Amino acid sequence: MSKLQAAITGIHAWVPADVLTNKDLEKMVETNDEWIVSRTGIKERHILKGEAMGTSHIGIQAVKGLLEKTNTRAEDVDMLICATVTGDMHFPDTANIIADALDIRNAFCYDLNAACSGFIFALVTASKFVESGTHKKVIVVGADKMSSIVDYTDRSTCILFGDGGGAVLLEPSTEGIGIMDSILKSDGSGQNYLYQKAGGSRYPPTAATVAAGDHFIYQNGQPVFKAAVSGMSDVVKKIMERNNLSADDIAWLAPHQANRRIIETVSSMADFPLEKVMINIHKYGNTTSGTIPLCLWEWESQLKKGDNVILTAFGGGFTWGSIWLKWAY
Numbered sequence: 001m002s003k004l005q006a007a008i009t010g011i012h013a014w015v016p017a018d019v020l021t022n023k024d025l026e027k028m029v030e031t032n033d034e035w036i037v038s039r040t041g042i043k044e045r046h047i048l049k050g051e052a053m054g055t056s057h058i059g060i061q062a063v064k065g066l067l068e069k070t071n072t073r074a075e076d077v078d079m080l081i082c083a084t085v086t087g088d089m090h091f092p093d094t095a096n097i098i099a100d101a102l103d104i105r106n107a108f109c110y111d112l113n114a115a116c117s118g119f120i121f122a123l124v125t126a127s128k129f130v131e132s133g134t135h136k137k138v139i140v141v142g143a144d145k146m147s148s149i150v151d152y153t154d155r156s157t158c159i160l161f162g163d164g165g166g167a168v169l170l171e172p173s174t175e176g177i178g179i180m181d182s183i184l185k186s187d188g189s190g191q192n193y194l195y196q197k198a199g200g201s202r203y204p205p206t207a208a209t210v211a212a213g214d215h216f217i218y219q220n221g222q223p224v225f226k227a228a229v230s231g232m233s234d235v236v237k238k239i240m241e242r243n244n245l246s247a248d249d250i251a252w253l254a255p256h257q258a259n260r261r262i263i264e265t266v267s268s269m270a271d272f273p274l275e276k277v278m279i280n281i282h283k284y285g286n287t288t289s290g291t292i293p294l295c296l297w298e299w300e301s302q303l304k305k306g307d308n309v310i311l312t313a314f315g316g317g318f319t320w321g322s323i324w325l326k327w328a329y
């Protein structure tokens with residue numbers, strides 16, 4: 001029997017309607033459109049507003065659209081993973097909240113946190129269940145409401161992040177398409193460069209942690225920038241080398257969208273012309289677990305069955321990785 005592989009057979013994504021532009025940010029902190037665009041490539045980001053609206057709302061919209069689009073019945077889904085750093089609550093997992101809202105009752109569901117690499121970590125994890133033959137319809141969500149942990153008085157981080165996400169359906173294929181190879185990496189010595197200090201078990205929430213702003217994202221941008229460039233370019237080159245792929249063989253590179261300069265540097269180090277690189281950071285900013293599904297969703301109509309696609313991400317932890325997949329439809 002031919003080898004079972006996990007193929008993406010559908011994608012849907014969603015962003016909230018409200019938009020926060022660079023001009024809006026100029027009124028909130030000392031910054032300007034020219035600095036933001038030249039240093040990051042970001043022009044606007046979407047923000048989820050409304051009382052009691054958590055990341056699950058983004059996931060629900062994405063999965064609802066995915067089920068409709070792929071004619072998948074909720075009862076046939078047998079696993080759902082949600083990659084996020086901004087789950088609705090510490091527990092239960094946001095994956096369960098999404099499943100409940102959509103009447104997905106026959107699946108086991110959990111969240112996975114690998115910061116900005118969450119979607120690719122979850123995709124590889126999910127693919128193993130499909131490849132083993134135990135699970136046949138697996139949904140992977142990447143979604144974040146970053147506005148819930150951004151300090152809108154800190155100009156070095158508030159310009160970067162936005163809210164949004166997407167979901168893919170993974171199904172078994174014996175056609176030699178789907179997820180072909182992956183490299184995932186973690187290095188905990190990067191933990192002090194990008195984190196949310198309080199709210200967990202080490203510093204539970206108190207009036208003092210709130211007053212100190214310890215529930216917001218902290219980032220020391222320059223070391224993260226350097227590690228992101230070297231980490232992503234290394235695993236993109238490695239996955240191509242060990243599979244004898246040249247840039248000519250690859251239809252698209254879908255990189256995590258943290259900074260346009262990082263994307264351009266990684267692309268050039270791996271010899272990818274920018275015309276083959278998915279870039280939509282100008283519209284959404286950094287949506288953490290949401291960036292790669294938002295890219296695949298926007299490029300869906302340009303993707304063809306059999307196209308070689310490389311995904312790559314880098315995030316807090318540090319975490320990073322690359323996936324080589326053959327598009328399945």
Ligand code: UT7
Pocket residue numbers: 030031032035036039040116155156159220221222224225228257258259262286314315316
């Ligand atoms: O997705 C997870 C992984 N995250 C990333 O990959 C992000 C990696 N880091 C970055 O993208 C960049 O480091 C940032 C975009 C965060 C910052 O860009 P940078 O070129 O590294 O700027 P910087 O932090 O070195 O700051 C340069 C100057 C500083 O002023 P001085 O000290 O030179 O006078 C900052 O205070 O720019 C200043 N600055 C700003 N000026 C206007 C910082 N933020 C702003 C701002 N507007 N919003």
